[in-house]
Amino acid sequence: MKSKVTSAQVAKRADVSQSAVSRTFTPGASVAPGTRQRVMDAARELGYRPNAIARSLISGRSRMIGLIAAYLDNQFYPIVLERLAKALQARGYHTLLFISEPGDQDDELEKLLAYQVDAVVMASATLSSALAKECLDAAIPVVLFNRDVPNSPANSVTSDNFAGGRCVADYLIAAGHKHLAYIAGAEDSSTNRDREAGFQAGLDAVGLPLMHRAVGGYTHEGASEATRQFMAAKQPPDAIFVANDHMAFAVLDTLRQGLGVKVPEEVSVIGFDDVPQAAWRAYGLTTVAQPTDAMIEATVSLLFDQLEVGHAETTRRCLPVSLIERDTARKPSS
Amino acid sequence: MKSKVTSAQVAKRADVSQSAVSRTFTPGASVAPGTRQRVMDAARELGYRPNAIARSLISGRSRMIGLIAAYLDNQFYPIVLERLAKALQARGYHTLLFISEPGDQDDELEKLLAYQVDAVVMASATLSSALAKECLDAAIPVVLFNRDVPNSPANSVTSDNFAGGRCVADYLIAAGHKHLAYIAGAEDSSTNRDREAGFQAGLDAVGLPLMHRAVGGYTHEGASEATRQFMAAKQPPDAIFVANDHMAFAVLDTLRQGLGVKVPEEVSVIGFDDVPQAAWRAYGLTTVAQPTDAMIEATVSLLFDQLEVGHAETTRRCLPVSLIERDTARKPSS
DNA sequence: CTGAAAGCGCTTACAG
């Protein structure tokens, strides 16, 4: 049972104090080279591995970050998860993962806090204000990733969803589209709200009405259903802006394979996120790219600012987006 | 600072012993209703939350499962991750996530063990035998998910990759294909090895040679490159079996958009996994379905068998696969 | 049902 090897046992074998063993495994602690060597030898012989749980308890820092996620079928999130976890690992932190079901995020966050995570990153879940307060009281930094809750004490990292939506409207209008449609994600998500508001602002700027709107709920089925509904109207749209790529793929499939509609000749489609699949040739989706790496970098540096520097101010980072022109939207002729 | 509320403080306020507080939060422990009520009230007033780290230390069980994953851009894994984490949560366990880079899995596993995880699930990473032994010594159950290392003391849950490969061969041969090609994943992965062996066995059974073979490394670029190479040969294949769906999408894109080859009229393509994207209309990929839910269920029950029942025998579960006929492979006429 | 007490495996002043 190597798992039961303790620093005291190593100390005994190396003929030093337990403190010396602890210091040997504490970067920066002062141990004489000879002592360190004896400890290392004994540790190797015994198969000693410092107990991170005990360390967490005594030091008050677990070096674990709670990550609340969901919607992993939308490729945007697995990629964020992977890169974020790697970035954290590179800094000696670990990721305690919680998959939130719609509705029970509060319960999950409770459990996360029980594990004394040093901070919480919420990707794709709405933070109840009660919980935000709880984290604040507990002095646990919270970063909302790709979500923004105005007036909450949580930090947030988002991309400029409003500008992205605006940019899509401008692009479609410049290409001569007149009958515009929007497929929303979830009504209560901040990304949806901002993307739509930006899109609407673009329409307002030229006095064009939004002719169709439906809620896709970030699902394939929802987006597909919305598309069929739009196309069955007396005046179908000639361009559809979809709240994210994941739904846009379903829109494309429904248009092309389901209804035999040519994209972009008859209808232009633009998504949001620029997940890897968007670049796959079968789709070639025109979309708004979120600066994923920059967002992750911002999240990590924000986290460590609060964790290690002790910076306490609430920070909201909003990073620029860019339109990626591919094959599903008519290009402005200019 | 609610975070600093301790069971002793709750005890003081409720005018009971610290033990009574602990019992109140231990399911099944005996506490008089009145006592429990007083404790609960005090806990609520103070904002008390039991410290899971302290509990782990004293009880010797962290209720954390280490999950080592990689390749999250292959949709198979995020889905496994999501469902596995949910299944674990439902049982009161949590997931400590490690993203392994090729090569450094040993280091990562070391850190995982330092956190006293109760068990380890390895998805998509090869377990070095040194580490397997280390886990064994530490009495930490290990489950290899979708990987099988013969003669290792680790448990494994896989689908019947050999039968899947065989089934693909039989299907393609029955449809009259004569010039078969295979795009491998990574040479050292057990899934690749078994899928290929099954495929080869099918060819051997009718005396057909494998005309083309290349290693795609589970990447888009690799698969795309392999496809171009195949099609540039004097005698290009009329059917390609691809080690997984993720690469098969690239094969399809390269064939159709890149080379203008008709699928399945000129070339049939079959993948493996049946990730959600395979069903998307733009691909409609014929593939071998892994029983993802059953595999996760098997993993979880295997884990808890060892964790809670104390069952110690090494178990290897191999679940049946099924061929999903869609639009990328010619159907046998019979 | 209840409390006093030991102890999980560490880190970290403190004194030397």
Added chain:
DNA sequence: CTGAAAGCGCTTACAG
């Protein structure tokens, strides 16, 4: 540089 000692916040026999 080093060791003895306190203590992190709990669980769990043990005795009542």
